[in-house]
Amino acid sequence: xxxxxxxxxxxSIEARLLRRLLVSVGNPPIEFLLGWTGERVWTHSETRVxxxxxxxxxxxxxLIRDPQLRFGDGYSRGTIxxxxxxxxxxxxxxxxxxxxxxxxxxxxxVDVLHRPRRNTLEGSRDNIxxxxxxxxxFYSLWLGPSMSYTCAYYPAPTTTLDAAQIAKMDHVCRKLRxxxxxxxxxxxxxxxxxxxxxxxxxxxxxxxxxxxxxxxAYARRQSTQLGLDSSVEFVEDDYRNIAGKYDVxxxxxxxxxxxxxxxxxLGRVVRRALHSGGRGLIHSIGRNRPxxxxxxxxxxxxxxxxxxxxxxxxxxxxxxxxxxxxxxNLRLHYAKTLRHWLERYEAAVDKVRAMFDDKLVRMWRLYxxxxxxxxxxxxxxLFQVLFTTQENNEIPLTRRFMYPD
Amino acid sequence: xxxxxxxxxxxSIEARLLRRLLVSVGNPPIEFLLGWTGERVWTHSETRVxxxxxxxxxxxxxLIRDPQLRFGDGYSRGTIxxxxxxxxxxxxxxxxxxxxxxxxxxxxxVDVLHRPRRNTLEGSRDNIxxxxxxxxxFYSLWLGPSMSYTCAYYPAPTTTLDAAQIAKMDHVCRKLRxxxxxxxxxxxxxxxxxxxxxxxxxxxxxxxxxxxxxxxAYARRQSTQLGLDSSVEFVEDDYRNIAGKYDVxxxxxxxxxxxxxxxxxLGRVVRRALHSGGRGLIHSIGRNRPxxxxxxxxxxxxxxxxxxxxxxxxxxxxxxxxxxxxxxNLRLHYAKTLRHWLERYEAAVDKVRAMFDDKLVRMWRLYxxxxxxxxxxxxxxLFQVLFTTQENNEIPLTRRFMYPD
Numbered sequence: 001x002x003x004x005x006x007x008x009x010x011x012s013i014e015a016r017l018l019r020r021l022l023v024s025v026g027n028p029p030i031e032f033l034l035g036w037t038g039e040r041v042w043t044h045s046e047t048r049v050x051x052x053x054x055x056x057x058x059x060x061x062x063l064i065r066d067p068q069l070r071f072g073d074g075y076s077r078g079t080i081x082x083x084x085x086x087x088x089x090x091x092x093x094x095x096x097x098x099x100x101x102x103x104x105x106x107x108x109x110v111d112v113l114h115r116p117r118r119n120t121l122e123g124s125r126d127n128i129x130x131x132x133x134x135x136x137x138f139y140s141l142w143l144g145p146s147m148s149y150t151c152a153y154y155p156a157p158t159t160t161l162d163a164a165q166i167a168k169m170d171h172v173c174r175k176l177r178x179x180x181x182x183x184x185x186x187x188x189x190x191x192x193x194x195x196x197x198x199x200x201x202x203x204x205x206x207x208x209x210x211x212x213x214x215x216x217a218y219a220r221r222q223s224t225q226l227g228l229d230s231s232v233e234f235v236e237d238d239y240r241n242i243a244g245k246y247d248v249x250x251x252x253x254x255x256x257x258x259x260x261x262x263x264x265x266l267g268r269v270v271r272r273a274l275h276s277g278g279r280g281l282i283h284s285i286g287r288n289r290p291x292x293x294x295x296x297x298x299x300x301x302x303x304x305x306x307x308x309x310x311x312x313x314x315x316x317x318x319x320x321x322x323x324x325x326x327x328x329n330l331r332l333h334y335a336k337t338l339r340h341w342l343e344r345y346e347a348a349v350d351k352v353r354a355m356f357d358d359k360l361v362r363m364w365r366l367y368x369x370x371x372x373x374x375x376x377x378x379x380x381x382l383f384q385v386l387f388t389t390q391e392n393n394e395i396p397l398t399r400r401f402m403y404p405d
Numbered sequence: 406x407x408x409x410x411x412x413x414x415x416x417s418i419e420a421r422l423l424r425r426l427l428v429s430v431g432n433p434p435i436e437f438l439l440g441w442t443g444e445r446v447w448t449h450s451e452t453r454v455x456x457x458x459x460x461x462x463x464x465x466x467x468l469i470r471d472p473q474l475r476f477g478d479g480y481s482r483g484t485i486x487x488x489x490x491x492x493x494x495x496x497x498x499x500x501x502x503x504x505x506x507x508x509x510x511x512x513x514x515v516d517v518l519h520r521p522r523r524n525t526l527e528g529s530r531d532n533i534x535x536x537x538x539x540x541x542x543f544y545s546l547w548l549g550p551s552m553s554y555t556c557a558y559y560p561a562p563t564t565t566l567d568a569a570q571i572a573k574m575d576h577v578c579r580k581l582r583x584x585x586x587x588x589x590x591x592x593x594x595x596x597x598x599x600x601x602x603x604x605x606x607x608x609x610x611x612x613x614x615x616x617x618x619x620x621x622a623y624a625r626r627q628s629t630q631l632g633l634d635s636s637v638e639f640v641e642d643d644y645r646n647i648a649g650k651y652d653v654x655x656x657x658x659x660x661x662x663x664x665x666x667x668x669x670x671l672g673r674v675v676r677r678a679l680h681s682g683g684r685g686l687i688h689s690i691g692r693n694r695p696x697x698x699x700x701x702x703x704x705x706x707x708x709x710x711x712x713x714x715x716x717x718x719x720x721x722x723x724x725x726x727x728x729x730x731x732x733x734n735l736r737l738h739y740a741k742t743l744r745h746w747l748e749r750y751e752a753a754v755d756k757v758r759a760m761f762d763d764k765l766v767r768m769w770r771l772y773x774x775x776x777x778x779x780x781x782x783x784x785x786x787l788f789q790v791l792f793t794t795q796e797n798n799e800i801p802l803t804r805r806f807m808y809p810d
Contacts, residue, residue, distance in 0.1 A: 074765040154803075154805075156802070186502075199634055287730075288728045288795050289723040309719065310722075311716045314714065317693070317715075318693060318695070318714050319694060321693075323736075323783060324693075324715055324732065324734060326733060327729065328730075328731060328804065329730045331728075332802065375729045376798070378796060390783045391500075391782075393737065395736075398559075398808070399807075400560075403804070403805045405804070
């Protein structure tokens with residue numbers, strides 16, 4: 001008995017369209033329930049991991065016309081509900097899509113319409129404001145005390161999130177062989193945790209750039225509280241305006257917002273900012289091959305974002321007189337980080353609802369759960385690229401120094 | 406007093422042409438001596454590290470028309486002689502060229518004429534034969550007992566060449582997490598040292614491919630002597646003809662001979678050869694940015710060779726459903742390896758002369774010394790890329806396992 005034969009015979013035109021949609025996305029092991037008729041639709045013969053309830057015909061029509069964008073919108077509004085584990089649901093969708101191969105003509109047309117937002121100086125400011133200025137109180141609910149909104153580093157499977165965020169900063173500082181007195185420029189410093197860590201634990205002098213007003217204000221308060229104002233300067237400005245020469249360039253989780261069209265300029269900024277023996281590290285979400293960010297994420301969560309493939313990342317380094325020393329893929333660390341964020345988010349969900357509304361609660365849940373799934377299935381990667389100026393020969397022979405006892 | 410003023414006022418047209426050549430290659434700190442007139446020409450005001458004696462007018466004219474190719478040819482024939490350290494001489498030429506920027510129109514035209522030889526199945530066989538079938542006796546004079554003709558790995562600055570070649574094989578096996586019983590396919594196995602090491606030290610079953618008749622014959626004799634015929638099979642065939650499924654794909658020092666136009670096919674071969682949880686490693690000479698191999702090396706030493714940039718290497722992995730886990734740049738290890746080879750070569754130079762003639766002695770000396778300089782100045786890199794199939798989640802969290810005590 002094959003999958004098609006076992007599937008409920010669709011009696012309505014809506015059910016038949018949904019069947020076709022399921023086939024086009026690779027027959028994932030899920031079923032749809034049409035809320036207004038009670039019909040169930042599936043195409044996969046094995047146990048189905050989730051049921052997706054569609055509340056009304058308008059939601060269904062939107063979903064068929066543009067499934068990638070409208071699923072998330074319907075889920076946020078509550079006209080689409082998922083019964084079953086949300087992470088596992090997104091994961092089976094991703095796995096099925098990998099098997100399905102080429103996209104439908106309609107989806108390709110829709111992709112063309114969903115152009116990423118431009119990252120001009122002005123555009124970047126707007127794009128960053130939309131995500132990062134939701135409020136420090138909101139982020140502190142689920143990021144924890146480090147206020148680190150990037151992939152953590154788990155030396156062991158049982159490491160806690162907070163310890164893993166500190167371990168990530170130490171891993172980055174070790175890779176950069178950070179020494180007391182080193183001058184560091186950081187591009188995209190978030191709430192300032194890495195800059196403050198570099199100054200307090202390694203004795204570095206840090207200038208940290210960020211265009212998010214709320215994050216910079218938070219970072220400055222932290223710096224003052226910790227008595228680090230003499231060694232850390234937080235600058236509310238774009239990375240393109242970095243001036244001066246430094247021993248170290250570091251950027252953790254900014255490249256996703258830079259946009260491919262600006263990689264050449266980023267490379268020139270980095271090269272210009274480094275002394276001849278300078279070192280640098282760029283940490284970014286990436287891809288195994290070039291592909292657009294999921295349209296719903298790009299439109300509703302991270303406007304203007306684009307995670308590059310390694311070949312694309314090399315367009316920063318190769319034209320700029322920089323030499324790549326080391327690349328590490330930390331994909332499974334981001335899956336763990338996101339699981340920890342999702343747990344904390346769910347524990348604090350009543351507070352989130354009180355701050356915003358149920359739509360934001362659901363939207364953020366789908367974003368976090370979907371991101372766990374994206375890293376677990378290999379749809380997204382996390383690359384740390386360590387580099388130096390091309391003429392620098394002061395390079396340790398082995399990477400053992402990155403792994404102290 | 407500036408460089409131009411200090412330079413000997415050129416009295417002949419030949420000397421004036423040589424001066425122009427020196428300026429066009431970035432004013433390296435060397436001087437020319439015209440053998441038939443006794444004139445000296447230089448443009449650099451500081452201490453000159455070497456003197457280049459040109460024996461006759463025909464050699465000079467060749468050098469001015471196509472310096473990159475004709476320098477090596479003249480040096481091989483002995484009509485160009487270098488007084489001073491040969492490695493340092495090539496190194497200052499490379500450093501000056503980096504400063505000089507864009508190439509002359511003539512050099513660019515010459516570059517177009519020097520197309521790399523094609524790596525069709527037939528072409529590869531011919532290209533490989535020309536280099537690797539010079540005779541096992543010749544290579545054993547300076548490679549040492551490992552007969553490893555690729556970059557070694559020096560855990561410490563004082564490691565010997567022979568120990569570093571074994572350390573390289575262990576570093577590769579560790580990265581691949583090689584286990585007893587694992588099936589391995591090796592593409593481009595040289596004289597078989599890695600295949601035999603994987604079988605004897607790690608208990609792997611290895612099929613190793615190579616199109617060099619002399620190397621395969623040597624490898625088979627070694628395998629029989631070591632009693633490894635039941636676990637290692639040496640196949641005299643092209644990597645494109647690899648069949649079957651394996652736990653591990655490995656290729657050390659073959660990619661340089663594959664040719665960019667074949668990277669997509671190599672990626673498909675690798676993906677097809679790996680089980681779903683398979684791992685792989687490709688080790689290759691590379692570049693910080695795309696550039697042709699030095700024309701003299703490409704024509705006289707390694708026909709058809711091309712060391713890729715990382716972005717170019719990614720064309721193997723990105724279209725093929727493979728995920729890059731780790732990239733390590735071992736550039737300074739190859740500089741050390743080549744210094745060790747050059748020392749051994751000079752110690753055995755009388756035997757080389759007896760096997761061939763003075764021309765080959767000088768040609769090979771320039772190739773080895775020039776390669777030391779290329780890695781020391783950062784003209785060439787050495788990349789080890791570790792990867793797995795995109796769906797594989799059986800990945801160690803950290804790279805600490807690569808650095809056992």
